Amino acid sequence: MDGRTGGLMLDWDDLRYFMALADSGSLAAAARKLGVEHATVARRVAALEDRLGTALVDRRTRRTQLTEAGRKVASRTRAMEDEAFAIERDLLGNGPEAAIELAVSAPPQLAVLVARRLVAFQSVQPTLRLTLLGQTRNVSLQRREADIALRLFRPQDDGLIIRKVGTLCYRLYGSSAYLSAHRQSDRDFIGFDEGLDDLPQQVWLKAQMGDKPMVLRSNDLGVQAEAAAAGIGLAVLPAFAAKAHQLKAADPKAPVFMRDIWLTFHRDLQKNAAVKATAAFLATCMPQETG
Template sequence: MSDPLWNLDWDDLKVFLVSVRCQSVSGAAKELKLSHSTVSRRLSRLEHVLGSALFERNRDGLFLTTFGRSVLTRAEEVVAGINNLRSELSGDGPTGGIIRFATMEGIASLYLASRLADFQASYPSVRLELLTTPRQVHISHREADMFLSFFQPHGDDMVSKKVGAFEIGLYASPGYIEQHGLPQTPDDLSKHHYVGYLDQFVELDTVRWLEELVKRPRIVFWSNSMIAQRSAARGGLGIVALPHFALAENESLVRIMPELSARRSIWITVHHDLRNLPRIVALQKYFKELFETDASYLAGEIP
């Protein structure tokens, strides 16, 4: 009797890898430009060929089984081998390939995205995919190749390194200060209005910096977006707590009580199996050097 693995279809393996990244059949179907039923059928066919379930399926999406994690490791080795072969044949070198890195919306949009051109120029064969999210990214589930966070994630399959830090201060618009006055002491802060995060959407305690700087702030505007909070404060709705990097493109906010400050470390986490890939090593090195170069700016010492 022939080995059923001879019936394994490479296209089904690609569908599997994309489904792991998207964590849903519908997401994979959209990325692959296939119908929902086609993706579902190919996953079922792959499970049949391999002889065991790859995913646990529920309303929240697809989650790898223990067997699925094992298959994922082998599938990524196959993909890495193919990418290396393509790089060698095309002359792109060993750093070629895709890196999907995830981080919070604020630092992605207001700081990192505008600073990636130098990396792309140095590594033109690397395709960068930036995923913004308000929650912890599970590297062990392969939601991304790299996670840049304000805390140290923990897990057996992950490698984390602290690569930098930034500080947060209180800001308000000149119009707000003219109408409500400039707070001078901690007691003054209790009399003012604030802009803050929607509590039910805050999954990471590390972004609760307003509450760290002001006890029981009287919030009048809530948003799950740092950019929206900044805009609301600019319009005079209230005082906002912002990382100093968020002020790069906005000079219409005034720092309030500079002695009040919160600090967050920046961590980079990658899956243990990816830690030595040349493109991953290159991007980690680039981020570390970037945060070191911008250390004073991130600390709010440079306007």
């Protein structure tokens, strides 16, 4: 770095935009994460580089690559972020009597189940305000992208409190009319798009399909359920989703696929009253399906 760095005052927002770029790997992905235009990310990163007097990003490659200076700045900034988020967790809910805001991340189909019961929760917890995020991606609880998460796999982070709160039972389902009109060998299948081919239920579906192609792909389970209800084919669904769309099991005696539901939050929050109350409520929303 040159002499221009002496006595400089960095803009934390510029660092935040830079970290989004460093973590996401592209301007477009960073912009989506921050909810801004990609030109805004580029402008804020360029402003940071100008203030530091050195390049942080190698723009000669198609995918964003950090320079050596960029990697150093990212490492230092990540440590700063971790401390800032730790302070936020320590002070969560410790202010004056006012609404406490918590962000809950969950797969979209589980977020719907929570939303259906929010009125009852708010009646007994009037000072708690939830931001309910229906997301397929796994958010960072360390960096407070959410305060509590519901996940369909068991997290491995030692810094998290983790407990099982439910179970989903997946079967192949179709509409009554579709099942009556199509023999087993003539039935079509609905599944996730190719970007989600590694999902456990998608892997299980492919094993049931054999060599047959999918007649429809969608990244949304609700869309798949609607398509099955419309008579397009069979979809792999948890029991609660099939019941909501009045679907029937293609073969009630066939093997099923089970997935556990895990609730998790940062270990720093295990004694926080608001988090404990919200976690207890979320657990009551989750289904306990059996084979």
